[in-house]
Amino acid sequence: MELIWLIPALPVAGFLLLAAAGRRIGDPGAGVLASLAVVGSFAASVAVLLTLAGEPEGSRQITQTLWTWIPADSFQVSFGLLADELSLMMCLFITGVGALIHVYAIGYMRGDPEFARFFTYLNLFIASMLLLVLGDNLILTFLGWEGVGACSYLLISFWFTEPANASAGKKAFVTNRIGDFGFMLGTFLVFVTFGTIDYLQIDAAAPGVSSGTATAIALLFFLAATGKSAQLPLFVWLPDAMAGPTPVSALIHAATMVTSGVFLLTRLSPILEAAGWANDLIAWVGAITALLAAGAAVAQNDIKKVLAYSTVSQLGFMFIAIGSQNYVGALFHMITHAFFKALLFLGAGAVIYSMSHEQDMRRYGQLRKYLPVTFATMFIGWLAISGIPPFSGFWSKDEILAGSFEVRPAGQLLWVAGIIAALLTAFYMTRLMIMTFAGGTEQWRTRSEDLLPEVPHDVEADDAHASGHDDHHAHHLTPDHTPREAPAVMLGPLVVLAALAAVAGLLNLPFADSLHFLDHWVEPTLEGQSGLPDALVQWVLALTSIVGACLGVWFAWRVYQQHRVDRTRIEQPVLAHAWHIDDAYARVVAGPGEASFQGLADFDHDVVDGAVRGVGGATQQAGDAVRGLQTGFVRSYAFGIGLGAVALVLFAVVRMSL
Amino acid sequence: MFTFDDSWYLVLGAILFSIGAVGLVVRRNPLVMFMCVELMLNAVNLTFVAFGSLLGDVGGQTVVFFVLVVAAAEVVVGLAIIVAIMRRRAEANADDVSLLRG
Numbered sequence: 227m228e229l230i231w232l233i234p235a236l237p238v239a240g241f242l243l244l245a246a247a248g249r250r251i252g253d254p255g256a257g258v259l260a261s262l263a264v265v266g267s268f269a270a271s272v273a274v275l276l277t278l279a280g281e282p283e284g285s286r287q288i289t290q291t292l293w294t295w296i297p298a299d300s301f302q303v304s305f306g307l308l309a310d311e312l313s314l315m316m317c318l319f320i321t322g323v324g325a326l327i328h329v330y331a332i333g334y335m336r337g338d339p340e341f342a343r344f345f346t347y348l349n350l351f352i353a354s355m356l357l358l359v360l361g362d363n364l365i366l367t368f369l370g371w372e373g374v375g376a377c378s379y380l381l382i383s384f385w386f387t388e389p390a391n392a393s394a395g396k397k398a399f400v401t402n403r404i405g406d407f408g409f410m411l412g413t414f415l416v417f418v419t420f421g422t423i424d425y426l427q428i429d430a431a432a433p434g435v436s437s438g439t440a441t442a443i444a445l446l447f448f449l450a451a452t453g454k455s456a457q458l459p460l461f462v463w464l465p466d467a468m469a470g471p472t473p474v475s476a477l478i479h480a481a482t483m484v485t486s487g488v489f490l491l492t493r494l495s496p497i498l499e500a501a502g503w504a505n506d507l508i509a510w511v512g513a514i515t516a517l518l519a520a521g522a523a524v525a526q527n528d529i530k531k532v533l534a535y536s537t538v539s540q541l542g543f544m545f546i547a548i549g550s551q552n553y554v555g556a557l558f559h560m561i562t563h564a565f566f567k568a569l570l571f572l573g574a575g576a577v578i579y580s581m582s583h584e585q586d587m588r589r590y591g592q593l594r595k596y597l598p599v600t601f602a603t604m605f606i607g608w609l610a611i612s613g614i615p616p617f618s619g620f621w622s623k624d625e626i627l628a629g630s631f632e633v634r635p636a637g638q639l640l641w642v643a644g645i646i647a648a649l650l651t652a653f654y655m656t657r658l659m660i661m662t663f664a665g666g667t668e669q670w671r672t673r674s675e676d677l678l679p680e681v682p683h684d685v686e687a688d689d690a691h692a693s694g695h696d697d698h699h700a701h702h703l704t705p706d707h708t709p710r711e712a713p714a715v716m717l718g719p720l721v722v723l724a725a726l727a728a729v730a731g732l733l734n735l736p737f738a739d740s741l742h743f744l745d746h747w748v749e750p751t752l753e754g755q756s757g758l759p760d761a762l763v764q765w766v767l768a769l770t771s772i773v774g775a776c777l778g779v780w781f782a783w784r785v786y787q788q789h790r791v792d793r794t795r796i797e798q799p800v801l802a803h804a805w806h807i808d809d810a811y812a813r814v815v816a817g818p819g820e821a822s823f824q825g826l827a828d829f830d831h832d833v834v835d836g837a838v839r840g841v842g843g844a845t846q847q848a849g850d851a852v853r854g855l856q857t858g859f860v861r862s863y864a865f866g867i868g869l870g871a872v873a874l875v876l877f878a879v880v881r882m883s884l
Numbered sequence: 885m886f887t888f889d890d891s892w893y894l895v896l897g898a899i900l901f902s903i904g905a906v907g908l909v910v911r912r913n914p915l916v917m918f919m920c921v922e923l924m925l926n927a928v929n930l931t932f933v934a935f936g937s938l939l940g941d942v943g944g945q946t947v948v949f950f951v952l953v954v955a956a957a958e959v960v961v962g963l964a965i966i967v968a969i970m971r972r973r974a975e976a977n978a979d980d981v982s983l984l985r986g
């Protein structure tokens with residue numbers, strides 16, 4: 227039980243060591259060291275988990291207070307770690323998926339001049355993320371929250387010599403600040419309401435709080451969650467965050483950091499329970515985000531952008547579950563999504579790696595011949611995310627949709643939105659797979675100027691003449707390029723993740739109560755359970771979602787493989803621009819936004835600074851006015867003193883005579 | 885027709901004080917200005933003694949000693965300043981020393 231501190235301490239140690247001596251340790255060494263730190267952290271999580279599992283149900287809670295961080299009268303913040311069912315489950319998948327992605331990155335980042343710096347940031351990220359989930363109070367979670375935000379910024383703009391990457395990092399950071407503002411206000415409100423920021427004490431006191439206060443707290447923390455977890459209206463940073471190296475996209479912007487909003491709301495579930503209409507808002511924002519992002523993913527040509535919008539959409543599903551009080555469903559989907567989305571991102575990374583860092587899917591095609599392992603693993607990921615049973619995505623998505631069906635009067639509408647989003651998911655993922663691995667022609671063999679949707683079919687797939695030079699760091703895809711499978715260090719994590727993505731559904735199968743492992747495991751930490759509809763309705767809903775997924779796959783097959791429908795009719799410009807939300811923000815910020823910021827700046831310059839300068843100026847002028855009195859002549863001073871004395875005497879005499 | 889009483893001392897004190905005050909303002913020689921200051925101080929002393937005798941209070945005479953001590957200290961400092969000025973300039977003129985003009 228004393229091992230809890232080891233979980234975040236190992237990545238911190240790795241970070242410090244790499245920060246100090248990373249350059250000297252060098253190319254593969256730094257990556258191996260960083261991976262070992264995360265693997266050790268995973269081992270520590272498992273050890274704590276075993277201890278915890280030995281405890282009787284209901285008392286699986288260990289708090290380890292390392293020291294008092296902020297002692298300020300009644301406001302005491304301890305640096306305490308809380309290991310319970312929820313936080314340990316998070317630790318396991320953060321360190322597990324994290325370790326796999328670390329190993330993968332050893333291969334992906336090979337030869338990068340900043341290899342050590344990359345792993346320094348990665349370890350710092352893992353440490354911050356673990357603090358976020360293990361902290362036993364809101365302030366400590368906020369420390370982790372800001373830590374992962376900073377690492378996200380550092381890693382998005384990792385290749386900062388490209389101005390676009392640097393500004394993508396800034397965009398992510400600034401957008402997240404808006405959410406952090408909600409986190410801070412929420413923390414203040416919690417402290418004012420409960421007099422504590424400790425999770426266990428909040429949980430104990432939450433049932434007594436008034437509905438209005440609970441709603442306000444829930445809304446503020448939901449604002450925080452929309453920032454980190456990329457929901458409307460703050461999702462715009464995530465697609466741009468794809469500027470970072472692909473392992474970063476997999477680790478931070480798919481599997482772990484973006485789920486911290488879901489985690490936070492789950493942690494505060496006793497407050498959400500009393501929050502009334504805030505839950506409806508959360509569910510609907512999630513549903514609308516899932517729909518809009520899935521729509522946007524349909525028209526993206528950058529393989530990572532497709533996956534980015536897909537992540538936004540899948541996170542929307544989790545928020546549907548949160549808003550329906552179906553926290554287990556949200557956590558279930560969080561885990562399965564971490565597996566299959568990390569798998570898809572790493573697979574996309576392997577494709578990008580073998581295609582000279584070309585990310586435009588219009589230049590792929592027929593890659594399954596060259597990249598069999600990548601294709602096979604991504605195929606499983608595709609089945610999982612599309613919701614085809616028995617792969618993991620189906621079970622978690624189905625649980626969310628079924629859980630939303632009967633919760634509120636408009637639950638059925640919510641379910642319909644979810645089904646449409648799921649259909650779109652199957653469609654755009656099939657599109658991605660066909661454009662990358664199938665599609666009839668090897669599109670990179672045509673000139674880039676001819677990058678039109680309909681490529682003439684006279685380009686022969688003639689790989690016999692292709693030379694086998696490895697131009698991994700040349701960013702130009704030449705027509706005589708031959709894609710080569712990525713090294714084993716990258717394929718290994720893909721295979722492991724594919725296995726996990728295939729079977730993760732076993733965590734919470736719906737058939738019998740005894741199969742609800744995840745349900746039973748996290749139940750004691752959660753408040754409230756959504757009522758699932760009865761078995762028959764569940765069967766109908768599940769069948770509907772399977773049919774929806776198959777429809778999406780079938781339609782994408784017709785469009786992209788058989789070319790029965792012109793793809794330009796589907797890939798509308800409005801979708802490619804993600805409903806112009808980003809452009810609208812840009813216009814608002816550049817127009818009225820900038821004007822009002824300028825107004826504020828003027829106010830500061832003229833009024834605030836003006837007051838300060840005015841005091842100084844008035845003093846100086848008063849000094850100038852009276853300096854004439856100081857003549858330097860002693861006799862005039864004496865005269866002044868005399869006059870003053872006479873005036874005083876006169877004053878006294880007059881007063882006395884009155 | 886001519887009675888001599890304590891008010892004469894007060895009148896004399898007032899006259900001496902006025903002479904000293906006017907002299908301080910109109911003369912430029914620092915030595916003379918000092919003598920004027922002494923004159924004012926002594927006029928005040930005389931007034932104190934006169935009031936002391938008039939009111940039968942010995943306090944009036946006690947204050948005179950304090951005034952004498954302060955005057956002595958003031959003369960020491962003042963003469964030191966005058967000597968310092970005289971070393972730098974030929975003649976001592978209070979209006980020439982106006983470096984602290986604002």
